[in-house]
Amino acid sequence: MKGVRAALRISRRNARRSKWRSALILAMIGLPVALVSFVLSAVFGPGPMPDHQRYPLGQADALVTGAHEWASLTQDAWGQQISWDGARKQTPFTQAEITALLDPGSRVIPVAQADFRYLTPEGYWMGQIRQVDLRDPMSRGTFRLTEGRLPAAPGEAVVSATMLGSDTAPGVTLFAGEERRPLRVVGVALFDLTGIPPDLTVFPGSLPDSAFGRLDPTLMSHAWLVESPRPVTWADVRRLNEHGLVVVSRAVIDGIPPDEPSWAGPSLPQIAPWVGIMLLEVVLLAGPAFAMGRLRRSREFALVAVQGGSPAHLRTIALADGLLFGVAASVLGAALGVGAAWLARPLLEQRAGYLLGPFAAPWAAVATAAALGVVAGLLAALAPAVAASRTDPVAVLSGRRERGRDRAGRPLPGIVLVVAGTAATIVSAGHELGWIATSALVTQLGLVALTPALIAAVARLAARLPLPLRFAARDAARNRGRTAPAVAAVMTAVVALTAVGVTWQTRLAEGPDYVPDHPQAPAGTLSISGQDLTPELWDRVRSAVRGELPARVPLVEARMLATKSGVPAYASMSIDAPANEMELPDVSMSGDLLVGNEDLLRYVLRREDPRAVAALHEGKAVVLNPAVIRQGQVRLDLAAGPGPDDSQSLTLPAVGVRATGEGWARAVIAPEVAAKNGYGTVITMLVVDPADFRVPRATADRIAAAVERISGKATVRLEVPVAPGNTMLLVVLGIAAAVLVLGMTFVATMLAAAESRPDLETMSAVGAAPRVKRAVVAGQALVIALLGSVTGVLAGLAPGIATARHPAVHQVVILRKDGVSAIVQAGSGPAFAIPWALVGLLVVVLPLLAALGGAVFTRSRLPLPRRRAT
Incomplete structure (x- = not known):
């Protein structure tokens, strides 16, 4: 010691x-x-987020809700698994009645939360609105105000930071619900993730209680926060259950041992x-x-x-x-x-x-x-x-x-490890990343063991090179204990960068993974979509678009069904699809149904079809997938809100027509059919058909800028094929490569220059020019960086290809021929794709930069050898 x-x-x-x-x-x-x-x-x-609470308790002791008809209900500690008679009639408790059932000195405040459709200056939005007094101490801990102030009167609201935008910023007035109640935004806040975080939180009295829907013990849309002089025990919960109250008590929840985490982390x-x-x-x-x-x-x-x-x-x-x-x-x-x-x-x-x-x-x-x-x-x-x-x-x-000691490393164990690791990497392709990383680590260890032998081989091949490079290679071989770790460090970093680059480039070559990256319309189409805009905003958007287009260019209008109050009704049709495919909304975001005239039908079908036009005028639905038609009719399921009571069905006479090429909708009906069945319509998309006019990119950019000034909820898209670029790949990996490779090379070069000082002094004594030292140091940096980079690129190809073929990332969204969006397994791309620009950066650019840096930052004048006393 x-x-x-x-x-x-x-x-x-x-x-x-x-x-x-x-x-x-x-x-x-x-x-x-x-x-x-x-x-x-x-x-x-x-800390772990509670999974079972439906509303954050903050500083409250309990959360209660109930009705007189729910007497003798049962519940679990979390206020779930509730057993009650399901009576339709409800007589909610008043604040005085709830206070009377609690301990003397208790205090309660109301809280309510539900989905609302509210209007912003840029259009409609659907989201959760919570009504509670955030100034009350019981609300402390459920939010953090980041901007503005808290609501202090009915009609004032704070917006969640996730929903903050130009149309919801402080000072903006929103209109919520069927009655269009005005809500003035006065602040921005972050909310607790417990339950369903709200988009807006309003002061009590801003919205009527009836707007929050029917009282339901499983939803707690209407509830009360309780401040009690003593903890609310399980006995208190059971006593309140007898009166018809569902109770979530802090004392009860805190006394329950935490559940085992559903995800225990990696093994x-x-x-x-x-x-x-x-x-x-x-x-x-x-x-x-x-x-x-x-x-x-x-x-x-x-x-x-x-x-x-x-x-x-x-x-x-x-x-x-x-x-x-x-x-x-x-x-x-x-x-x-x-x-x-x-x-x-x-x-x-x-x-x-x-x-x-x-x-x-x-x-x-x-x-x-x-x-x-x-x-x-x-x-x-x-x-x-x-x-x-x-x-x-x-x-x-x-x-x-x-x-x-002139050691050449341990080539035989190194060769065994490299062969075993490479074979394991090939076998692990398509398995978990942990197996690929393990195989790559085995290969890396083998290459580290082989590095001294590689350095010795390079020194033997350097006999015909110029003096600086020949000296650098032989100096590296003579001092393998110093050179091998530096080369291995560069090699290890380059292996990781190459593997990531190959994986990334292969994914790009396979095609996009998301709906917006796939074709959303026929090539050359200009579309402006956004079903949440008001008619006034659509009029402004239409004028802005027409102002940039030549005269007589038709602007195709696509609509969707809506309730009489203007709430969009999303349509869906049953379709026979393979079990491994999942149905998704169509690109117009209107559900399965578009409403319009023969111009829209021509755009959807990509051809003139007199039979389909006649069926449209006859009041029939033109369906692009005849498989959904039963006995000459098609059944549409309509949803105009989040609740089950908002769902309806509509049966229409239909005719099946196949599209030419891709189908860009599922079904089309005339506006008169919607009105006949008691539905209105709202605009969901404006289209410039490329069969009428191909919009230049400059014009599309001007239209996009004009529409963006009108509303941020409208999206302008010019459908042109765009090849996936790897610019981001090069920037990210290039910066990482420059830092790692150049940093490690400079450290190793400084060490090599310090150890080779006697040799440089000898060169100076025999008449070497001052630039020789710079050339020698540059050669030492070039040898280290080049040997490590070349070996690393070759070693990084196998794990990169194995990772690129991982099955978890091969699900992509495509549009089927019948117009139905589906998730399918991708496999049509190349087996692998090499990022040649990254390889060139690693093998050519960075070694040359390392050599240049070694030459620039080295003093050119050689020191004379000192005489030593004998």
């Missing part, structure tokens, strides 16, 4: 002397620990390969820095050796660096990560759009990350420590170069 304490004191003293090197090592070890600690604290730090086999890759990268990153420290302290090690220090003592002194830096960096990194997660909570909440749970750092996971950082520090210092234990004191103190 005394030897360890002395070694730690020596290490601490040298750390103070070499502040820049110490800071570099601390960053290499501490930043990964800080990143992992931040992610763990940010993701798992907030050890899934997380182990990623931990191994992180450790390997940190070890390879920090290894050259520790090697540089050993080189600078070689005289110190020699003095200890000549004074009786054994190889074990020298090894302990060198390992103390790893222990000291590992502990310091891990503790600082863990504290930085946890502290950053705590400080970032307001920003995380703002980005998430809701309040996070109480902060509780996952100390066990953070401690594990810190322990891994300490292990990484010790492993990084292990090879330099072994080299320090072999210090030749005579050579060091006399100023001569130490004779190193």
